[in-house]
Amino acid sequence: MADQHAQSGEDKRPTGIPVLRWEEPPEGPVLVLLDQTRLPAEEVELVCTDAPVLVEAIRSLAVRGAPVLGIAGAYGVALAAARGFDVDDAATALAGARPTAVNLSVGVRRAQAAYHTALAAGGGAEEAAGAALAAARQLHREDAEASARMAGHGLALLDELLPGGGHRVLTHCNTGALVSGGEGTAFAVALAAHRQGRLRRLWVDETRPLLQGARLTAYEAARNDMAYTLLTDNAAGSLFAAGEVDAVLIGADRIAADGSVANKVGSYPLAVLARYHHVPFIVVAPVTTVDADTPDGAAIEVEQRPGFEVTEVTAPQVPVAGAGGGIPVAPLGTQAYNPAFDVTPPELVTAIVTEEGVVSPVTGEALAELCARSRQVTIS
Numbered sequence: 001m002a003d004q005h006a007q008s009g010e011d012k013r014p015t016g017i018p019v020l021r022w023e024e025p026p027e028g029p030v031l032v033l034l035d036q037t038r039l040p041a042e043e044v045e046l047v048c049t050d051a052p053v054l055v056e057a058i059r060s061l062a063v064r065g066a067p068v069l070g071i072a073g074a075y076g077v078a079l080a081a082a083r084g085f086d087v088d089d090a091a092t093a094l095a096g097a098r099p100t101a102v103n104l105s106v107g108v109r110r111a112q113a114a115y116h117t118a119l120a121a122g123g124g125a126e127e128a129a130g131a132a133l134a135a136a137r138q139l140h141r142e143d144a145e146a147s148a149r150m151a152g153h154g155l156a157l158l159d160e161l162l163p164g165g166g167h168r169v170l171t172h173c174n175t176g177a178l179v180s181g182g183e184g185t186a187f188a189v190a191l192a193a194h195r196q197g198r199l200r201r202l203w204v205d206e207t208r209p210l211l212q213g214a215r216l217t218a219y220e221a222a223r224n225d226m227a228y229t230l231l232t233d234n235a236a237g238s239l240f241a242a243g244e245v246d247a248v249l250i251g252a253d254r255i256a257a258d259g260s261v262a263n264k265v266g267s268y269p270l271a272v273l274a275r276y277h278h279v280p281f282i283v284v285a286p287v288t289t290v291d292a293d294t295p296d297g298a299a300i301e302v303e304q305r306p307g308f309e310v311t312e313v314t315a316p317q318v319p320v321a322g323a324g325g326g327i328p329v330a331p332l333g334t335q336a337y338n339p340a341f342d343v344t345p346p347e348l349v350t351a352i353v354t355e356e357g358v359v360s361p362v363t364g365e366a367l368a369e370l371c372a373r374s375r376q377v378t379i380s
C-alpha cells in the first residue's frame with residue numbers, strides 16, 4: 001500500500017511533540033508519524049497504512065531513536081493485525097529494520113506476544129489485534145512515565161555531581177521528545193535542569209552525518225527556550241580543553257549486560273574526552289535498553305549505513321546528482337566508513353540513569369540487580 005504525506009495542522013506542540021499516533025479513519029487503522037527527515041524545515045506527517053511502509057520509515061529515519069522505535073514497532077504489529085496481514089511476517093520485518101536499538105525488537109515482540117496470547121486464549125483475530133494494540137498503547141504510556149522518572153533521577157545526579165549548579169551540558173544526537181512517548185532520555189534531564197533554572201548551556205553536537213543534533217536537538221532546544229549552542233562534532237575537544245563542559249549526557253541504543261553502551265557514532269570519543277578532562281559521562285536510558293542477552297560490547301551489532309550519507313550532502317530544493325539523491329562532496333566512487341553507532345566500554349561511563357534508579361559505578365552486577373528490581377515492579 002502506498003504511503004501518504006499530509007501537512008500537519010495548526011501547531012499545538014509547545015513541549016511534547018506527538019511523534020506518533022494511532023488513528024482509525026473509515027478506510028482502516030493507520031499509524032501517523034511525524035516525519036523526522038523533514039525537520040526542522042517543515043512538520044510533515046507520514047501515514048503508515050501497513051508494516052512495510054513503517055519498515056521503510058524506520059530505515060529512512062523518519063522515525064528514529066531507541067525508545068520510540070520500540071513503540072513504533074509495537075504499533076506496527078498492531079497495524080498488521082488490524083489490517084489482516086501476517087503478524088509474524090510483519091514482526092520479523094519490523095524487528096529487523098534496524099539492528100542496534102534493542103528497544104525495537106523488544107516492542108515488536110511485546111505486541112506479537114500479546115497477539116498470540118489472545119489467540120491462544122480462544123479470541124478471534126479481531127480480539128487478538130485489539131490485544132496487540134493494547135500492548136502498544138501500554139508501552140507508549142510506560143515510556144512516557146519512564147521518561148519523567150529518568151529526568152528526576154538524572155537531575156538529582158547532576159546536582160549531586162555538580163553542586164555549584166549552572167550546568168553546562170554537552171549532548172550528542174537527539175534524545176528528546178522526538179524519541180519518546182514522553183520528553184525523552186538525556187534531553188529530558190537537560191530540560192528538567194533548564195526548568196529549574198540550573199542549565200547554563202546545552203552544547204549540541206551536530207552529529208554527522210545525518211545531523212540529528214543540528215536538525216532535531218537544536219529544534220527541540222529552541223522550542224523549549226533553552227540556552228543552546230550548536231557545534232561540529234570535532235569541535236568538542238576544544239570545548240573540553242577550554243573547561244566549558246561540566247557533564248556529558250547521552251542516550252543509548254543498547255546497553256550490554258556488562259554495561260557497554262552502544263549509542264550514536266561519536267559517543268565513544270566524547271567518553272574518552274570526558275575521562276581525560278575529569279568530566280562526568282552520563283548515559284540516560286530506560287531499562288528496556290538494557291539487553292541481558294548481549295554479554296558485552298563486542299557482541300553488539302553495529303548498524304552500517306550507506307556510504308552516500310557521508311559522500312553526499314542533501315538539501316531540499318537543490319538539484320540532485322549523487323547516488324543517494326544528494327550533492328556529492330567527495331570524488332565519485334569514494335568509499336565511506338559509516339557506522340551508525342559506536343560502543344563505549346563501562347569503565348568510561350560515570351553513571352547509567354534509568355527510570356528505576358542510577359547505576360554508578362557501572363558494573364554488570366549492579367545493572368542486573370537494577371533490571372531485576374524493574375521486573376518486580378512490572379509484575380507487582
Ligand SMILES: CSC[C@@H](O)[C@@H](O)C(=O)COP(=O)(O)O
Nearest residue numbers: 064065066173175185251252264
Ligand atoms: C534515547 S535515544 C538514544 C539513541 O537512540 C540516540 O542517541 C541515537 O543514537 C539515535 O540514533 P538514530 O540513528 O538517530 O536512531
